[in-house]
Amino acid sequence: MAYAYWKTGKMEDKAVFDLFFRKNPFRGEFAIFAGLGECVKFLNNFRFSCSDIAYLQEILPNVDQGFWEYLSQLDASQVVTMSAIPEGYVVFPKVPLIRLEGPLPVIQLLETTFLNLINYASLVATNAARFRITAGDGVQLLEFGLRRAQGPDGGLSASKYCYIGGFDGTSNVLAGKLFGIPVRGTHAHAFVNSFSSLDDVSENLAMSWLTKISPILNILEHETNKGELKAFLAYAYAFPRTCLCLLDTYSVIKSGLPNFLAVALALNEYGYRAIGVRLDSGDLAYLSRKCREAFVLIADQFESPWMKKFTVVASNDINEETLISLKEQLVEVNGEPRMKLSEDVGKINLPGKKSVFRLYSEDGLAILDLIQLCSEKPPEVGKKILVRHPFIESKRAYVCPYKVELLYRDYWGNNGLTQSFPSLQELKKTASDSLKTLRQDIKRELNPTPYKVSVTNEMYNFLHELWLKYAPIGELS
Template sequence: MHSSAMKVKTRKLPPCHNSLATALLVDAYQITMAYAYWKNGTHARIAAFDLLFRKNPFNGEFTVFAGLEECLRFISNFRFTGADIAFLRSEPFARTMDPAFFEFLAQLDCSSLKVFAQMEGGVVFPRVPLMRIEGPLLVAQLIETPLLTLVNYASLVATNAARHRLIAGEGATLLEFGLRRAQGADGGVSASRYAYLGGFDGTSNLEAGRQFGIPCKGTHAHSFVQAHIGFEDIADSTLNLPDGGLCPDFIKLVKEQAESLLEVVDMLPGSLRWAETNHSELAAFASYALAFPASFLALVDTYDVLKSGIPNFLAVALALRICGYQPLGIRIDSGDLSYLSLQAREILTTVEAVLGAERAGGFTNLSITASNDINEEVLHSLNQHGHSITAFGIGTHLVTCLRQPALGCVYKLVEIDGAPRIKLSEDVQKITIPGRKEAYRLYLKNGEPVVDVMLRIDEPQPREGERILCRHPFISSKRAYVQPAHVQRLHNLVWDGSTQGVCIGVDLSLMASRLRCMQTINSLRADHLRYINPTPYKVSVSEKLYDFIHKLWLEEAPVGEIV
């Protein structure tokens, strides 16, 4: 149990990265409720709110918690400005409000709140609160919408990214290419950030790279190839060499290598042989290689992947090898990615075998990047049918979360002035678990987590080696004893308003959250993570909390009458 008297060392936080996250990023009814609380004198009652979700997204059985850092930045800097107050006064719903209320709002901050949370990047499960907000009712209620806004999308994208990572495998490079398809500039930057947290390796989004230190990747588009008519478009064909020398005519070298490749053609199966390639594409590749000789990766599907794109890439790649540079690979943005990648790999392997290591060393293992509306289903299909892709550029389905566009986090009052509160519903899934709670993750001897169990705030922490009865919150027959080999506390004090800062020792950095995401996912059993029919992870309550839930349920539910 946390002690409210405990003195906690904290550090200050800067504002949110998104300037739209202001005190006015609320629904109007939060202001009207706040006024009603203030008007009737209940605004200072001490409340506890849980921020949680009820169902894992994407038909899966896990979720990645993201957005905590932005929530704490928001709370740390929460204030109504003079302009905010002026706007509120002008709204029709505010015209009958006591002017003293606006003076009260002008002085309001979150210094009276405490925030307990699971750690960002960790794997989380339904019903277990991601955050618990404790403090005066009015201010705790006011921050409901911004906290939900900052957590819902962030956690959804991070989870989506983690799911793509699981299917692609640890060895694949995953690049986020979704900026142009994202829901606005702020959505695009957030998507890049949380895709990286969820396990992606880089982004095409330079603004996200600038703000968050995410590696930025990119080559060229089809328009770059189309913009070239021929070699006459290239004004300067000289190339500086890695050893300080100079290649006086790189274009001539490219043409010579294109001719030399004819000796390879006869070694290929008939379907992979080429004759005449698109010369403007060859000029475009040579132009790009002159600009980026040390990182040459060509988009090869502008005209024909196998008959033009790859042969033209090879001519430029061989010329670069002669000059002392190693090409990176190719990108395919259309067509049958399984077939094309396998055929491309066969060509690259044959070229290295025929020309030898001196001319084509490393070609067998060059990168093949695939894009083109890739999602979980496509990745799963590629795994089933076989492919030779080493990197994936994923955009639309990742950043828009097309398969499920919302996570559905909610913010529920669970205690007021020490009295636990419950929200009832005919839908059992929507019944809240009342009161302040602590959550613990119980691990078996093999290091696997087996259950997350919630206890009332005044219960002792589960101990390693001691049995604890874990019960389903609402189904009486679902119960089991667990003897944990290791117990992990899930909720920790992360922000203490009395000192206006995030608690020392809470690492909110993107890299720490990314590492935590990978580690916690890897700790789960494989059947919880599988793409088809994953096994649900168990979420339970203690015997004491179970009894209390059902006692309060009966007390609050009205008794029916049959006449």
């Protein structure tokens, strides 16, 4: 496409592109905007090296030499401006997340990478936020997804954006090093399998405790796996202050649970406290309850109330289905608006260069997002505004906002970054604070209420006039 633009003399045509999405992921009614920081880095470094051009010449041998000279001199950071909603904000369909302005070929070249950087990041952050809402603030959420991630880069990104979305820690040590995310983890099943017996430590304190607690738990001591007990002892020896054991290598109830409790009681005699257990298979709700019952039973029996506070970590494919569709559309060239038409009204984009405002009620909750043309006066606090559904004529209402927030910030212009970028910890807080501005019925998992994205009356008229202008007129015969 860039070559076709160059070939037809459109190298300097000024374009405005919007990046937005059409449908919320996970059958929900919101998304968390993430990936903006990576877009800024990409924009700052986007240019073609000599080796890039040499490769392109191999696969496109018939392209004019002048085009390669054009690419060799191209520096996107010098000719593009970018405005965007701050990363970490809660966002909604059809609201432009990023607005790019610059020469048409350059903006077109940025399109695919920007979509890639925003798509995955926003998907992961949104999923993490949904987990946080479901779990509540009092539960720790840990990301253990590296083994199943989309390669090492995908794993690193997932750790980063899970943290922004509301998770508390990760098992990815590199993510901890690079981003300052708290690192958490336990041992694997293979660690337990690597120990086969207690032959070399048959008379140990843990065995003594196992003998005491087995009848209380109504289990047979000889049914517990002694290799597992040795594994727990080895792990406790290495990490006496952070001992958290995986219980389901053999049998949670008959082996893992009593073995852990025996080790925890032995640790306590040396002045250390175990943290808890992890469950990775089976009916996690049922097994979690059985573990809690055992913790209370043994704690009461041996006057050890600290055991009632053991953590139960549940893992094993705790996820939601993944679905997101981000699209980027050209909306203006040389000041003239552009519009994509479709038989499906939901796929029609909103043309022109736009501003987006979030209107709030007196209780601090978001009422709606209002899209308007940049040429319009911004909405005012305390002043009644007519807002409309973009496509359904009868859906309209008056709103009198208590607070008005312009969602766009200028991030790139005048050949550089126009404002400092927040830290990962600040982005995490931004996402958390932004979610608090949504009503609970919008965030609920079952049948959430759609959040309103509206347009001004002027934007509505502009959209429909342009729609009629470009829509072909049929002929009946």
